[in-house]
Amino acid sequence: MRIKLLLIWLLALLLLACQPDSPEQTGFTSDSTKKVYRHSEDDRPNSLDPIKASTVYSNLLVVNIFDTLYAYKYLQRPYELKPNLATALPEISEDGLTYTIKIKPNVKFTDHPAFVEGQGREVIAQDFVYSIMRSFDPKNGGTGAWLWQGKIVGLDEWQDNGADYDTEIVGLQALDDYTIQIQLTAPYPQLTYTLAMGFAAITPREVVEKLGQEFGSKPIGSGPFILKKFDSEVAYLMKNPDFRTEPLDIYFEGYDPALHSDLGIEQLHEQSPPFIDELEVHFIKETSSRWHSFTKGNEIHYTTVPKDKQNTVIMQQEPLQLHPQITEQYHFNYGLEAGFVYHGFNMLDPDFGISADEVQNKNNHALRCAIRKAHNWSQKNRAFYFGLGKVFPGIIPPSVPEFDPNLSNDSVEVDIAGARALLAEHGWTSENLPVFEYHVSGSVLQKQFYEQMRGFMTLMGYPSSLIKYKPYPNFGQFNKAVKKRQAPFFFMGWTLDYPDAENTLQMFYGPNATPGQNNFNYQNPEFDALFEQSRTLQPSPERTALYRQMNQMVIDDCVVISGLSRNKIHLWHKNVITFPDREIVGGFHLRYVDIIKE
């Protein structure tokens, strides 16, 4: 009898241990009058330290916990910058080399024991200077330094001289508590965009120094939300009660009645965000779980539509129309991503890349072009993107103003006969074709990408036995192999950091070769000269012309098989007022989310 009782007690204890965290543990209350918005993402952030915010998942949380000098207008498309912690857009000297930025006074970091008496102090210009220096400190392992490498006077030297935070940097100074001055080595028109990225978020030195590596999981900033709990499944945040009062002007933010009138956004006009009391961001990689969490009750309020649910959601593709049962229950929007997917060649690979032997070089060029001709973007789009993606030639995607809608589509149209002719013309036969290795992070989906590519290539006569699948256990290892130049051919995606084609063109700039952003190790002196010429120009027809010239060079050299911009559908519950966007706007929209209480 005693044993039975003991077992019952043990079972009861076990069940108690299985219950979810109590509100006290998460720091959250179960108060039903509070407005709680539950967001979802399809992967989790690695770190919430701004200097490591290299993924959309990290960036989404970082820009809500910390302040950045600039942000993007909530509803304006194409994307447009606006001041955030800064009082106005930067004052730029006539030579384009000196940026002066004023920041708002009386903005405070949230409380932390590292501050005097544990109370958050005011954010000052020196905090911004410190935050940028952190990216250049080799001890920190930051991933965003490339944005300012070689561009700010004295910053690289500061890094080389031991990264002492008490040493002044000529080109990065706080003139007073509210004035920042940046001096550039050469004009850098994209600088303001970089100051809207999570990498440039402002961190308090005393907290960073006290927490060390822990700062990545216990971040303290001055943003609209305060992080209460963060693990691999969910991040709990609560409204920052001391967040500055800045009433929302929906017309300034780009409100368009034709696009936004059904979403309830006009109710928020002239109210000060954040509007919700608590924000939960759930990281749910498994699409089926995410879909069920979204459709069954209020476990999450927002999701993108997973590939395997597109049949359930989409009724018609051209023009896009969703099933009535979806539109009756949920709000939705959709749009092209600010980025694209592409296949790339490693131009240093002896079999497919540049060769010192002129004849071999021509043959390799023909081989790359033949593979590109065999690639069927249309079929790929229908198989993997439900036909909703936008196929475009070259590397300037439709989401940037420099996109050329009149560019020839020859490089993205399948031409098997042309591919075969090109191979024959350059003496390529099934006997002398090299082994084609398709490097990829291993997953069922990526294997299908490979199989489809193999299918395309066999149509032009490439022997199936020569097309090899080289999977890696995860994206990190795959990316490492690409950076180590071990992958002759790879399939990747690029999400733009800012709405300027320079962000994709720099991927082909010679000095950026791996381990930099130029994964293709493309070295073309003419391209590099044009890039250097264009990088200092402000947006203008002259700069656009240079961009397009570089785009054509990459197309002519058959460096990439590009590209396709995916069209993403966002769904959210009808009791939520929001206009979600995962692209360049990142997580800035979350401060404007509101919940309609029943």
Place this chain on the structure above:
Amino acid sequence: MSLSVNTTPDIKEAQSPTSRAWWRFKNDHWGITGLLVVMIYFIISLGVWFGIWGLDWSQTSDAFHQPPSLDHWLGTNAIGQDIANRGIYATKVAFEVGLLVALCATFLGTIFGAIAGFKHNSWIDSCLLWVMGVLDSIPFYLFVAAMAYAMSELVFAMHLAMILVFWTETARVVRAEVIRLKHMEFVESAHAIGQQQVLILFKHIIPNTSHLMIIQATITFVAAIKTEVILSFLGLGVKGGISWGLMIAEATNDIQAGYFNNFIVASGLLFILVIAFNLFSDALQDALDPKLNK
């Protein structure tokens, strides 16, 4: 599976143990059915080997997720590949894996088991038992997955990993049988006439474990196929080709979208082969059981 054995006067007329075993096997209808099904699979595999069918398994098309039709008997998958062709080609892959692993594991298991048994209670026996103990103490799938991952550069990484795991069971069975056999009169006679130990082991003892080798080989064959499916499903198995495991892995995406062809075909083919081989294997065990042969 336990089957009743008919001991009618016919069995007594059978002269040799082999003919008695064959008589017993051919009267086991479930066993014969299993053998026939396995033969059908084997013929399908041979057809792929000789390039008669299943060659277009990798060809993609515009016809995504098509239902069964005259063009595509079992429909198509997400990138327009013919599921019937893929299922057929994967049968060959399964047989390749099953045969290679079964043969190698049985060979190794027999050799090491026989040596251990023959040198029973010696340091050689202790060493071999220790190696088997170590290998058996590691969780099976964890070990195979780790080996397959560590040797992922090798084409036969998965096969090697399975051979390394599967030989120990055969070795233990053979060892026990050899310990029993080495004290029998015919072995002692060989010793008495001065025959070399190696000859005694390989000429007189090992041939007498052949029934165990056959049974162990059939068990290993099925286990290898099932393991290959699991490893391929986990992304550690077949790389360049196609297998039932990969088809089931593909189906995880398809099922969410409401397409079941890939899953039904791959798991159905696997299920039928495993059941058939188990029936065949059980019948073989019964037929070759020395106790029933007496």
